[in-house]
Amino acid sequence: MTTTITHWAGGAPFAGTSDRTAPVTNPATGAVTGELALASRADADHVIAAASAAAQEWGRTSLARRTQVMFAFRELLNARKGELAQIITSEHGKVLSDAMGEIARGQEVVEFACGISHLLKGGHSESASTGVDVHSKRDPLGVVGIISPFNFPAMVPMWFFPVAIASGNAVVLKPSEKDPSASLWLAALWQEAGLPDGVFNVLQGDKEAVDALLEHPDVQAISFVGSTPIAEYVYENASKHGKRVQALGGAKNHMVVLPDADLDLAADSAVNAGYGSAGERCMAISVLVAVGSVADELVARIADRTHTLVTGDGNPSDGSKEADMGPLVTRAHRDKVASYIDSGEKAGAKVVVDGREVQAQGAADGFWLGPTLFDNVTPEMEIYHEEIFGPVLSVVRVETYDEAVALINANPYGNGTAIFTNDGGAARRFEADVHVGMIGVNVPIPVPVAYYSFGGWKRSLMGDTHAHGVEGVHFFTRGKVVTTRWIDPANRPEGGLELGFPRNV
Ligand code: NAD
Numbered sequence: 001m002t003t004t005i006t007h008w009a010g011g012a013p014f015a016g017t018s019d020r021t022a023p024v025t026n027p028a029t030g031a032v033t034g035e036l037a038l039a040s041r042a043d044a045d046h047v048i049a050a051a052s053a054a055a056q057e058w059g060r061t062s063l064a065r066r067t068q069v070m071f072a073f074r075e076l077l078n079a080r081k082g083e084l085a086q087i088i089t090s091e092h093g094k095v096l097s098d099a100m101g102e103i104a105r106g107q108e109v110v111e112f113a114c115g116i117s118h119l120l121k122g123g124h125s126e127s128a129s130t131g132v133d134v135h136s137k138r139d140p141l142g143v144v145g146i147i148s149p150f151n152f153p154a155m156v157p158m159w160f161f162p163v164a165i166a167s168g169n170a171v172v173l174k175p176s177e178k179d180p181s182a183s184l185w186l187a188a189l190w191q192e193a194g195l196p197d198g199v200f201n202v203l204q205g206d207k208e209a210v211d212a213l214l215e216h217p218d219v220q221a222i223s224f225v226g227s228t229p230i231a232e233y234v235y236e237n238a239s240k241h242g243k244r245v246q247a248l249g250g251a252k253n254h255m256v257v258l259p260d261a262d263l264d265l266a267a268d269s270a271v272n273a274g275y276g277s278a279g280e281r282c283m284a285i286s287v288l289v290a291v292g293s294v295a296d297e298l299v300a301r302i303a304d305r306t307h308t309l310v311t312g313d314g315n316p317s318d319g320s321k322e323a324d325m326g327p328l329v330t331r332a333h334r335d336k337v338a339s340y341i342d343s344g345e346k347a348g349a350k351v352v353v354d355g356r357e358v359q360a361q362g363a364a365d366g367f368w369l370g371p372t373l374f375d376n377v378t379p380e381m382e383i384y385h386e387e388i389f390g391p392v393l394s395v396v397r398v399e400t401y402d403e404a405v406a407l408i409n410a411n412p413y414g415n416g417t418a419i420f421t422n423d424g425g426a427a428r429r430f431e432a433d434v435h436v437g438m439i440g441v442n443v444p445i446p447v448p449v450a451y452y453s454f455g456g457w458k459r460s461l462m463g464d465t466h467a468h469g470v471e472g473v474h475f476f477t478r479g480k481v482v483t484t485r486w487i488d489p490a491n492r493p494e495g496g497l498e499l500g501f502p503r504n505v
Contacts, residue, residue, distance in 0.1 A: 011197025
């Protein structure tokens with residue numbers, strides 16, 4: 001049984017007119033479970049028109065009303081998040097508890113956006129000049145586009161749309177074609193929460209849908225998350241069409257372990273951050289930099305832990321225990337990651353744990369690959385410099401702290417990094433030395449809380465505004481400064497002609 005996965009426009013499912021479709025699979029079984037509508041330009045125009053029709057009225061709706069809708073959405077999401085987690089697991093493959101974790105982090109942004117009244121307060125200066133007052137305000141942009149990757153079908157859209165909607169914009173979400181169903185569940189939830197039809201819309205599709213969003217004159221801003229080549233494409237093309245853009249790209253996150261670190265904490269963290277969600281996280285640790293004498297013991301402790309991990313169905317239908325790690329998202333992606341393991345072995349890295357040999361607890365046709373651990377990886381190897389985006393952890397051995405920092409700073413990506421040490425001075429120096437946007441100290445996946453902003457440096461983010469937090473509010477609004485003079489009959493200004501540039505007195 002396959003389901004038809006449509007767009008969502010103006011408060012209702014929209015089938016579209018294109019006859020192009022793509023199959024959606026359950027990665028744990030390999031079975032095709034859905035047929036996704038891929039938008040044509042005309043379909044995109046229809047969805048964007050629905051957003052345009054709703055944007056102005058929503059932008060003028062009172063903050064009190066907008067806040068009530070945000071709270072209602074938060075309550076519904078919190079009560080029913082189990083349904084969303086099932087959908088995520090069935091199309092992405094991550095285990096159910098991990099899907100719940102993704103939703104929890106997205107929900108934090110919804111909760112942040114519930115405080116939008118405070119966040120949109122402007123400034124006011126009385127008598128900035130004699131008899132003249134000045135105040136600032138932030139207006140919504142209108143229609144904004146969100147283009148999201150496969151690896152967080154709920155959380156990544158939720159980095160953006162709660163803030164965009166609370167700020168008074170109408171949204172068109174273009175989800176990944178690999179796991180598109182979460183978007184429709186969220187659309188229906190918004191409707192139940194009382195959001196006016198047309199404020200949240202979904203456009204399904206591939207490059208054609210993306211290009212339509214980048215080029216459409218009614219779309220004011222694009223928030224993109226995905227691989228770096230596509231982020232660069234989106235950044236260039238959306239900018240060319242006059243849009244505000246934040247385009248978050250790929251990553252190659254290093255975790256440095258100094259000799260004085262707590263090795264059990266470091267080994268647990270490396271395993272959790274390297275293999276959680278089968279390594280398909282932009283904040284996954286993919287390189288472990290072992291400094292000085294620490295390497296042999298650390299590699300041994302990580303290897304021991306990987307042998308206890310169960311790879312299997314993230315939501316087993318027979319009631320058996322949930323696995324630690326699910327399948328990869330598609331067969332093609334699974335095979336690509338396996339080919340990186342071949343490449344590392346050929347290049348001379350030591351295969352300490354080989355995920356190609358995994359005995360998965362699941363259907364024979366699932367897209368399985370177990371945790372893989374490489375030692376003695378060097379920067380010339382393909383497995384070091386490519387973003388693998390799978391359950392593959394590479395250990396690089398260096399002698400000094402300075403070598404570890406040099407490796408991180410030479411890397412073209414700058415999304416996340418972490419240091420494990422009990423030396424506060426070294427950690428403080430690391431924080432200053434690395435050219436990376438998000439840093440963990442004894443924390444392997446330092447995803448900022450919702451009231452800070454998420455974003456990397458270098459080829460991990462194009463644009464200058466990070467996601468959510470105050471930067472998110474700034475991205476989804478435009479500033480205005482109003483200079484006002486009201487005539488007070490008791491103290492009337494002199495007036496008269498004066499063509500010189502006005503001076504404040
Ligand atoms: P992707 O770049 O293949 O796809 C992302 C989005 O772009 C999807 O909606 C897709 O439909 C669209 N797209 C794909 N090819 C396109 C093309 N040629 N033209 C226009 N649009 C296109 O990324 P993915 O495989 O879905 O996700 C994994 C990548 O996302 C990894 O590189 C990962 O690091 C990155 N990511 C980054 C962050 C971050 O915060 N920096 C977060 C999550 C994921």
